[in-house]
Amino acid sequence: MKIVLTGGAGYIGSACLRWLLDHGHDPIAFDDLSEGNPPSVPADRLVVGDILDTEAMAEALRRHRAEAVMHFAALAIVPDSVKDPDNYYRVNVLGTKSVLDAMRRANVPRIVFSSTCATYGTRAEMPLTEQSPQAPEHPYGTTKLAAERMIQDYASAYGLGYAILRYFNAAGADPDGSHGEDRRHETHLIPLTLQVAAGRRPRLLIYGDDWPTRDGTCVRDYIHTADLADAHQKAVEAIGPGDGRVYVLGSGHGATVLEVVTACEEVVGRPIPVERTGRRPGDPPTLIADPSKIASELGWSPRYTDIRAIVETAWRWLSTHPEGYGPKPGRH
Numbered sequence: 001m002k003i004v005l006t007g008g009a010g011y012i013g014s015a016c017l018r019w020l021l022d023h024g025h026d027p028i029a030f031d032d033l034s035e036g037n038p039p040s041v042p043a044d045r046l047v048v049g050d051i052l053d054t055e056a057m058a059e060a061l062r063r064h065r066a067e068a069v070m071h072f073a074a075l076a077i078v079p080d081s082v083k084d085p086d087n088y089y090r091v092n093v094l095g096t097k098s099v100l101d102a103m104r105r106a107n108v109p110r111i112v113f114s115s116t117c118a119t120y121g122t123r124a125e126m127p128l129t130e131q132s133p134q135a136p137e138h139p140y141g142t143t144k145l146a147a148e149r150m151i152q153d154y155a156s157a158y159g160l161g162y163a164i165l166r167y168f169n170a171a172g173a174d175p176d177g178s179h180g181e182d183r184r185h186e187t188h189l190i191p192l193t194l195q196v197a198a199g200r201r202p203r204l205l206i207y208g209d210d211w212p213t214r215d216g217t218c219v220r221d222y223i224h225t226a227d228l229a230d231a232h233q234k235a236v237e238a239i240g241p242g243d244g245r246v247y248v249l250g251s252g253h254g255a256t257v258l259e260v261v262t263a264c265e266e267v268v269g270r271p272i273p274v275e276r277t278g279r280r281p282g283d284p285p286t287l288i289a290d291p292s293k294i295a296s297e298l299g300w301s302p303r304y305t306d307i308r309a310i311v312e313t314a315w316r317w318l319s320t321h322p323e324g325y326g327p328k329p330g331r332h
């Protein structure tokens, strides 16, 4: 299938693009390179553009004769969204509207959308299912929920097929160590911990060790990018005309911060300095998915259910690419 991936040069988008190429599809990335890395995708599969430019997006869809869009492009750092909601509503909400309008202009019939467990808020019961109440507690979560609703409204009015995938914590790198996570400002636990192991940061800060969890640190559901990519392939292949699907997408297993640190120490083979500090406001103690709906409807199951196996792939990338993808001249 001919597929355009907005944000396709980003961490998850590029992993999906490479996966789709390996699995018989014809994907291209549409990315403004504000965070994405050109070397993460083949050069002839990257169109540089802003999703807010509806006509440029429509033109890219027409030129590629796109049959589907996977919409990854977004701003996705929770504290930044609290400081600068203007930018988050612009890119995540108006940007999604622009993508949908471009799809209408170019007659593209289906979309797979990157949503998030951050649309649930902190009070829902675990594990989270598609039915759990959505009550986001920061602008990032609110903008992603608004985008979900917009996609559903456009779908019922204009006959679009859609799959909304609410991911948990994306993690890991390509198993051969060739591609992985490389951001301007890293905020994710596994790369931060491995950067400490590599001597690029003095210590890992642990926010709170008095949460109601098995060792007092926060529990998260880490899902490998290859498992995310597999789910995107299955979802896009399953969407029929006018078909709407929503799935939570996590491994179904939780690891505490201390368990992640231990896994990193085992993989790297040395102790990793940590500093325990106070809780961060707004952090839920536990986030775990119940992925049984996507398992039963699409036959998806995660290959990476062991945190150590996920960390091994991330370390292979980070230890062989200390500068990541290299200089990032196009960023603003």
Ligand SMILES: NC(=O)c1ccc[n+]([C@@H]2O[C@H](COP(=O)([O-])OP(=O)(O)OC[C@H]3O[C@@H](n4cnc5c(N)ncnc54)[C@H](O)[C@@H]3O)[C@@H](O)[C@H]2O)c1
Residues within 6 Å of the ligand: 006, 007, 008, 009, 010, 011, 012, 013, 030, 031, 032, 033, 034, 035, 036, 037, 049, 050, 051, 052, 071, 072, 073, 074, 075, 076, 091, 095, 114, 115, 116, 117, 166, 167, 168, 169, 170, 171
């Ligand atoms: N990383 C996670 O753990 C996680 C969890 C849940 C949901 N998500 C969602 O998955 C998606 C991808 O996340 P990621 O971790 O790969 O982030 P990322 O920042 O690596 O990728 C986002 C990409 O979008 C591009 N982009 C941003 N604004 C754009 C614009 N206006 N026009 C065109 N391109 C633009 C960036 O350059 C970047 O390449 C996001 O929608 C995010 O909300 C991520």
